[in-house]
Amino acid sequence: MRPKHQRLxxxxxxxxxxxxxxxxxxxxxxxxAAYFYTPAEVAAGKAAAGQPIRLxxxxxxxxxxxxxxxVTVRFRxxxxxxxxPVEFRGILPDLFKEGSGAxxxxxxxxxxxxxxxxxxxxxxxRYMPPELGNQAAGHKASETLDx
Amino acid sequence: MIAEAGLAALxxxxxxxxxQLVLAFAPAKLPGGTAPVRSVAIIQGALTxxxxxxxxxxxxxxxxxxxxxxxNSHSAKPLIYKLAGAWGxxxxxxxxxxxxxxxxxxxxxxFSRRLDERTFAAALGAQGALALGFFGFLLFASNPFARLDxxxxxxxxxxxLLQDPGLVFHPPTLYLGYxxxxxxxxxxxGALVTGRVDSALAKAMRPWVLGAWILLTLGITAGSYWAYxxxxxxxxxxxxxxxxASLMPWLAATALLHSVNVLAARDxxxxxxxxxxxxxxSMSMVGTFLVRSGILTSIHAFAVDxxxxxxxxxxxAVYVGAAxxxxxxxxxxxxxxxxxxxxxxxxxxxxNNLLLTVILGIVFLGTLYPxxxxxxxxxxxxxxxxxxxxxxxxxxxVLALLIGVGPLLNWRRDGGDRLKRLAVPAxxxxxxxxxxxFVIPGxxxxxxxxxxxxxxxxxxxxxxxxxxxxxxxxxSTWGMVVAHxxxxxxIVGMAGxxxxxxxxxxxxxxGERITVGPWLVEFNSVSPAAGPNWTALExxxxxxRGGGVAVLKPQSRFYSDPPTETNEAAIETVLSGQLYTVxxxxxxxxxWQLRLWWxxxxxxxxxxxxxxxxxxxxxxxxxxxxxxxxxxx
Numbered sequence: 001m002r003p004k005h006q007r008l009x010x011x012x013x014x015x016x017x018x019x020x021x022x023x024x025x026x027x028x029x030x031x032x033a034a035y036f037y038t039p040a041e042v043a044a045g046k047a048a049a050g051q052p053i054r055l056x057x058x059x060x061x062x063x064x065x066x067x068x069x070x071v072t073v074r075f076r077x078x079x080x081x082x083x084x085p086v087e088f089r090g091i092l093p094d095l096f097k098e099g100s101g102a103x104x105x106x107x108x109x110x111x112x113x114x115x116x117x118x119x120x121x122x123x124x125x126r127y128m129p130p131e132l133g134n135q136a137a138g139h140k141a142s143e144t145l146d147x
Numbered sequence: 148m149i150a151e152a153g154l155a156a157l158x159x160x161x162x163x164x165x166x167q168l169v170l171a172f173a174p175a176k177l178p179g180g181t182a183p184v185r186s187v188a189i190i191q192g193a194l195t196x197x198x199x200x201x202x203x204x205x206x207x208x209x210x211x212x213x214x215x216x217x218x219n220s221h222s223a224k225p226l227i228y229k230l231a232g233a234w235g236x237x238x239x240x241x242x243x244x245x246x247x248x249x250x251x252x253x254x255x256x257x258f259s260r261r262l263d264e265r266t267f268a269a270a271l272g273a274q275g276a277l278a279l280g281f282f283g284f285l286l287f288a289s290n291p292f293a294r295l296d297x298x299x300x301x302x303x304x305x306x307x308l309l310q311d312p313g314l315v316f317h318p319p320t321l322y323l324g325y326x327x328x329x330x331x332x333x334x335x336x337g338a339l340v341t342g343r344v345d346s347a348l349a350k351a352m353r354p355w356v357l358g359a360w361i362l363l364t365l366g367i368t369a370g371s372y373w374a375y376x377x378x379x380x381x382x383x384x385x386x387x388x389x390x391x392a393s394l395m396p397w398l399a400a401t402a403l404l405h406s407v408n409v410l411a412a413r414d415x416x417x418x419x420x421x422x423x424x425x426x427x428x429s430m431s432m433v434g435t436f437l438v439r440s441g442i443l444t445s446i447h448a449f450a451v452d453x454x455x456x457x458x459x460x461x462x463x464a465v466y467v468g469a470a471x472x473x474x475x476x477x478x479x480x481x482x483x484x485x486x487x488x489x490x491x492x493x494x495x496x497x498x499n500n501l502l503l504t505v506i507l508g509i510v511f512l513g514t515l516y517p518x519x520x521x522x523x524x525x526x527x528x529x530x531x532x533x534x535x536x537x538x539x540x541x542x543x544x545v546l547a548l549l550i551g552v553g554p555l556l557n558w559r560r561d562g563g564d565r566l567k568r569l570a571v572p573a574x575x576x577x578x579x580x581x582x583x584x585f586v587i588p589g590x591x592x593x594x595x596x597x598x599x600x601x602x603x604x605x606x607x608x609x610x611x612x613x614x615x616x617x618x619x620x621x622x623s624t625w626g627m628v629v630a631h632x633x634x635x636x637x638i639v640g641m642a643g644x645x646x647x648x649x650x651x652x653x654x655x656x657x658g659e660r661i662t663v664g665p666w667l668v669e670f671n672s673v674s675p676a677a678g679p680n681w682t683a684l685e686x687x688x689x690x691x692r693g694g695g696v697a698v699l700k701p702q703s704r705f706y707s708d709p710p711t712e713t714n715e716a717a718i719e720t721v722l723s724g725q726l727y728t729v730x731x732x733x734x735x736x737x738x739w740q741l742r743l744w745w746x747x748x749x750x751x752x753x754x755x756x757x758x759x760x761x762x763x764x765x766x767x768x769x770x771x772x773x774x775x776x777x778x779x780x
Contacts, residue, residue, distance in 0.1 A: 006486050006487075007418075010416075010419060010497065013497065013501055014419075014501070014504070016501075017501040017502075017504045017505050017508070018504065018508060020505055021504065021505040021506075021507070021508025021509050021512070022508065022512065024505070024509055024538050024542075025508065025509050025512035025513060025516075025538065026512075027538070028509070028513070028534045028537055028538035029512070029513065029516055029530065029534060032530065032533045032534035032537065032538075033516065033517075033520075033528045033529070033530050033534065034528055034529050034530070034531065035526060035527065035528040036526075036527035036528055036529065052533070054527075054528075054529060066734065066735065069654060070653075070654020070734030070735065070736075070738045070740060071652050071653065071654050071731075071734070071740055089652065090652060090742075091379075091652075091714070091729065091731035091732065091740050091742055092731075092732065094711065094712035094713065094714075095711075095712070
C-alpha cells in the first residue's frame, strides 16, 4: 500500500466505525429506551402494555396496601387527573411514602396494573429525579390553584 | 480570612493562566525560551493547591459563615468526612477538578524534557487556555468561597450515602484520571500548532496517558464496588449517566494508550493519535458537563442549575470546537509515517481503536439520547442496561477476542505463523461456550458467549510470554500481559455472576431459616445499634455452608443531619463469591423484609479491574525505571 492509500484506508475505516456506531445505536434505541409517562398519559392510552416505561407522579394518599407475603406492595400513582395501580415486589426506597413523589420503572400489564421492577423516590431535598422535580412543581401549582 | 485567601489565590491563578496563554503564543521571541512559561504554570498549580487546602481547612473548622460549608457539612461529622466533604458537593468538586488541572500543568512544566521548545510552549499555552475557562466557571458560576451572612448556627450535613471511605478516594482518583488527560490534549494541540507530530511527542504523552488511564481504571473499579455495597441493590454497574461519564473517557484513553504506543514505537498513526488525544479529554469535559450541569437524572446530580449547565456547555463547545478546527486545518500537513500491512501489530491496534470507538459511540449516543429527544420532542425517556448490554456487549466480546490476537503479531508485516498458537485457546473457548450453553439453564446468550470469549482470552493473553526468558522479559510486556489477563478475569466475573446469582426476597420472623444457593441462613434477631451520627436497626444473620460459618449484620440506618435512611448491606466474601444481605422494612406479624443474594464469581469483576490497573502500573514503572537507568549510565 502506498502511504496515501494507507491514509485513505484509515480515514475510511474511522468513518465506517462512526457510522456503524450510529446505526447500531439507532437500532438499539428504537425499542430499548424507556419513555416516561404520567398517569394521565397512561390513562389516555399512550403507553403500550408490555413496553418498558417509567411512570412518575405522587403516591396517592391511603392507597398503599401490603400483601400477606410481606414483600409485595400495591399502591396507586396519581397526578391529579388520573391514577394507575402499581404492584411492586421488593424493598421500597426509604423516602417512599404516601403523598410524596415516586417514579416506578417497569411495564404495564394488560389488566392496566403497572408491574414495577424498581421504585425511585425523592431522595432528599437536593437529590430528586429531574422529571419529578418539574412535576412536583406543577403539582404544587395546581394545588395552589385549587385553593 | 481563610475563605478570602482561597478566593484571592483563585483569582491570582486565573490571571496567571491568562499570562501563560499570552506568553506561550507571544509573537516576539522572549528571552529565556520556555522558562517564564514554565514558572508561571508552576506557580499557578501551587495557587490552586493552596485554594483547595483553604477550602478543606474551612470544612475542618466547620466555618458556618461559608455558604458551602453550611450547606454541606455538620460540626458533628467525623473529621475524615469533613475533609472529604470539601469535594462532596458541586463547588468543591469543581475546585478539585481545577486543582488537578493546575497541578497537572505544573508537573508538565517542571518535568517534561523530551519535547522541542516550540511544541512544548504551545502545549503549556493550551493548558493555560483550558485552565482559564474553568477558573472562569469556578469564579463566576460556582464560587466555593461565597460567604453566608449571617452565619448559620449549624450545617445541613452531608448526604449519608457519601459518608463512606469511598468518598475519600473515589472522586480524587477519578478526577486525576479525567484531568490528567488534559495534558495529552494540550500536547496534541501544541504538536498541531508546530506540526511536529512524531515519536518524541508520543513519548512525552505516553506517561500522562498511562497514568491517567490507570487512575481512571482504579476510579471506575472502586466506584463500581462502592455503588455495589453502598446502595444495597446488589448491582455493580447501573449504566447511570454519571458512570457512563467516567466510562467514556476510559474507552477513549484505552484507545489512545494503544495508538500512542504505535506512534512511539513506529512513528505511525500520527493524525490518528492526535485525534484520539483530543477526543479523550473532550470526553472528560463531556462527562464533567453531564455530571455538573445536573442535566441528567442521576444519584450524582447535586442540584439543577441551568446557568451552570449553559456555562459548561459553552466552555465545552469552545474547547472542543477550537481543537477540532485546528485538527481540520493542520492534520492535512501531517505525513502518515511508515506503512504497515493488513496483518500486522499496527493493523490489530487500529482494529482495537476502531472497536473501542464504536463502543464509545454507542455509549455516548445512548447516554445523550434522552437529552436529544427531550430537546426535540419534549418527551422524557431513559436508556438503561437493556440497550447498553445488547448493543455494546457483543462488540466488547469481539474486542476481547482481538486482544488475544494483536500481541502475537509483528510490527509492520506478519506471516501469521504465531497465530497457530491460538488453536488451544480457541478450542478451550469453544468448549467452555458449549458447556455453558448446555449445562446452565436460561440466563441469556451474551453472558455465555462472554464466558467463552473470556476463556479464550485468558489463555491467549499469556501467549506473548511463551518461549521467552521470563526474568528478562521487559516490565512493559509483563504489564500488557497482566492487563489483558485482567480483562478476561473481569469478563468471567461479569458473565459468571450474571448466570449463577441466586436471589431470595422474603419477609421472615427471627428464628426462621432461609436457603440461598449453598448457604443456610439463620435469621437470629433484629436489635438497635448506634454510630457517631446515626442510629440503626441491625439484623443478625448466621450463615453456614458446609463447615464454614459467618455472622452477617446488615443495617437499616437513620441519619439525623440531613434526616435520611440508608441500607448498609452486610457482605461475606469467600473464595468462590459473595453472600450479600440487606435488611429491609418491618412487615406485619413481627416479620422483617430480608433480601439475600449468593453471587458466585462476582469478586472477579473488581479483581479484573485491579489487574488491569496493575498491568498499567507495571508498564509505567518499567518505562520509568529504564529511562532512569539510561540517564544514569
